[in-house]
Amino acid sequence: MGDAQIPLQHNGALPPLDLKNIQGDILEGIAKKVQTFFFFRIKADHAASFRNQLTHLLPLITSAKDARSFREEIKDAKRRIAPEGHQIGLIENSSVNIAFSQFGLTALGITDDIKDGPFKIGQKKDAVEKLGDKLEDWDPAFKNDVHGVILVAASHQHVLNRGWDRVKHIFHVGHKDASIEVVKELDGKLRPGAEKGHEHFGFNDGLSQPSVKGVSAPDMDGPHDGPVDQGIILVGREGDNGDVPPGAGQVGPGPVSRPSWAIDGSFLAFRYLKQLVPEFDAFLEKSANAADVGPEIPREEVKDLLGARLVGRWKSGAPVQLAPGRDDPSLAAPDKNQNFRFNIDSQELCPYAAHIRKTNPRGDLDSKNDDGTINNNTDVRRIIRRGITFGPEVTPEERESKKSSSDDKLERGLLFACYQSNIANGFEFLQNVWANNPDFPFPPNGKPGFDPLIGVAPAGTVREMEGAFKNDLTKPLTLTADWVISRGGEYFFSPSIPALKKT
Numbered sequence: 130m131g132d133a134q135i136p137l138q139h140n141g142a143l144p145p146l147d148l149k150n151i152q153g154d155i156l157e158g159i160a161k162k163v164q165t166f167f168f169f170r171i172k173a174d175h176a177a178s179f180r181n182q183l184t185h186l187l188p189l190i191t192s193a194k195d196a197r198s199f200r201e202e203i204k205d206a207k208r209r210i211a212p213e214g215h216q217i218g219l220i221e222n223s224s225v226n227i228a229f230s231q232f233g234l235t236a237l238g239i240t241d242d243i244k245d246g247p248f249k250i251g252q253k254k255d256a257v258e259k260l261g262d263k264l265e266d267w268d269p270a271f272k273n274d275v276h277g278v279i280l281v282a283a284s285h286q287h288v289l290n291r292g293w294d295r296v297k298h299i300f301h302v303g304h305k306d307a308s309i310e311v312v313k314e315l316d317g318k319l320r321p322g323a324e325k326g327h328e329h330f331g332f333n334d335g336l337s338q339p340s341v342k343g344v345s346a347p348d349m350d351g352p353h354d355g356p357v358d359q360g361i362i363l364v365g366r367e368g369d370n371g372d373v374p375p376g377a378g379q380v381g382p383g384p385v386s387r388p389s390w391a392i393d394g395s396f397l398a399f400r401y402l403k404q405l406v407p408e409f410d411a412f413l414e415k416s417a418n419a420a421d422v423g424p425e426i427p428r429e430e431v432k433d434l435l436g437a438r439l440v441g442r443w444k445s446g447a448p449v450q451l452a453p454g455r456d457d458p459s460l461a462a463p464d465k466n467q468n469f470r471f472n473i474d475s476q477e478l479c480p481y482a483a484h485i486r487k488t489n490p491r492g493d494l495d496s497k498n499d500d501g502t503i504n505n506n507t508d509v510r511r512i513i514r515r516g517i518t519f520g521p522e523v524t525p526e527e528r529e530s531k532k533s534s535s536d537d538k539l540e541r542g543l544l545f546a547c548y549q550s551n552i553a554n555g556f557e558f559l560q561n562v563w564a565n566n567p568d569f570p571f572p573p574n575g576k577p578g579f580d581p582l583i584g585v586a587p588a589g590t591v592r593e594m595e596g597a598f599k600n601d602l603t604k605p606l607t608l609t610a611d612w613v614i615s616r617g618g619e620y621f622f623s624p625s626i627p628a629l630k631k632t
């Protein structure tokens with residue numbers, strides 16, 4: 130199949146995205162409480178039966194349009210709250226999406242180059258050198274070639290089970306005529322009660338997403354209508370005709386086109402990330418005790434402030450750039466929580482190394498274009514995050530002992546998944562060149578240090594960051610351990626629905 134560029138409209142603009150063509154997890158995100166990732170391998174000599182069985186999966190695959198309708202339905206149901214406060218009816222919903230690794234495409238005999246370096250070689254090749262992983266921590270399932278992932282998300286566990294039963298039935302999983310083997314199954318679920326939407330260290334997550342051209346940012350040349358300062362992303366339309374503003378998903382100076390079947394698809398970077406929660410908490414407590422801020426401030430407050438300065442947001446989600454002294458949950462509201470920029474001259478409000486500043490240095494890399502307009506130089510790095518937490522809550526014994534249990538059943542963390550138009554520019558860049566780089570975001574003075582959540586230092590070096598202590602910004606904080614451990618992952622391509630139909 131030849132490469133293709135998307136035909137422009139008569140006014141020279143790119144045509145709007147057709148939400149029916151794009152798998153639902155990418156643009157809209159599936160509204161979910163539980164989600165399972167089934168990593169599979171196509172059995173040798175079973176490519177033809179896999180293709181055949183895949184046609185039966187198609188009716189279950191939801192598009193971005195379906196995902197949007199479901200969100201509307203939820204909103205509508207919320208509006209119909211009965212006067213006594215009882216919600217009318219629970220909306221049951223499930224969604225299936227599928228994505229393939231390069232190994233999977235090869236197993237299916239698809240040899241086109243879809244022009245992404247890390248995707249082509251697979252995550253394990255880059256794991257040590259680029260991502261800073263230790264292969265001994267990797268789950269053996271990811272050390273072998275994974276061919277693809279089926280994502281089943283649902284509103285309820287029983288709905289998810291029903292969806293997975295249908296998928297198993299379609300591919301005859303477990304029977305001798307099955308076309309696939311399940312190599313790993315990872316189950317995610319939202320945390321319970323008030324912790325819903327918060328990751329396991331306790332911070333509100335999934336607040337920031339870039340705008341998407343043709344969806345939340347229909348007019349790329351004018352101001353985009355998504356939340357401010359999160360950047361713009363072109364999903365699956367990398368470098369179309371070269372006719373995109375600088376930084377908007379384009380790689381290099383010239384137009385980059387994809388094989389025609391790959392248009393409207395997106396790259397999915399998946400990471401299985403374990404979090405050492407009692408250890409992280411104990412570290413914050415110990416560092417708060419040692420912080421020289423005077424006895425009048427309660428230790429618990431110092432601990433919360435330290436945690437917030439490591440993340441860049443308070444547990445509520447309020448940005449420290451806006452609420453530098455204490456948490457202000459009103460600033461976590463959707464119309465407020467993105468309303469800030471950083472200034473590369475200062476880390477007084479938010480440390481340079483804070484997780485959200487390392488992964489989205491809003492304003493820090495600004496430069497002036499020839500025509501005087503500002504280029505934020507970061508749109509090309511934007512990713513859409515779609516992860517979900519996994520594992521149980523910390524037990525009282527773990528909390529007491531300040532150590533995670535070695536029982537595998539008590540493992541917890543984040544099934545991190547993100548979509549982008551290019552993995553080298555997106556996830557890998559964020560991890561390798563920003564989070565793992567102690568000099569980033571290159572302030573005029575000082576050394577920011579590592580992203581305290583996900584940054585990895587070279588073996589034998591001490592992880593440190595500056596700016597953790599508000600009263601002494603240059604005092605380094607030694608990050609005594611890695612609290613996020615990579616257990617593996619893979620890079621996938623999530624094709625458009627028309628492409629799946631033609632597979």
Ligand code: HEM
Binds near residue numbers: 333335336484486
């Ligand atoms: C934002 C936690 C892994 C990239 C956030 C936020 C939290 C968080 C609490 C703030 C909420 C928000 O703005 O939506 C974590 C934890 C991780 C993890 C606990 C690991 C267990 C990663 C990884 C990457 C990443 C691996 C990419 C390399 C981002 C980005 C943002 C973000 C791009 C949004 C920043 C912004 O636009 O302000 N993360 N994260 N995170 N994280 Fe992570």
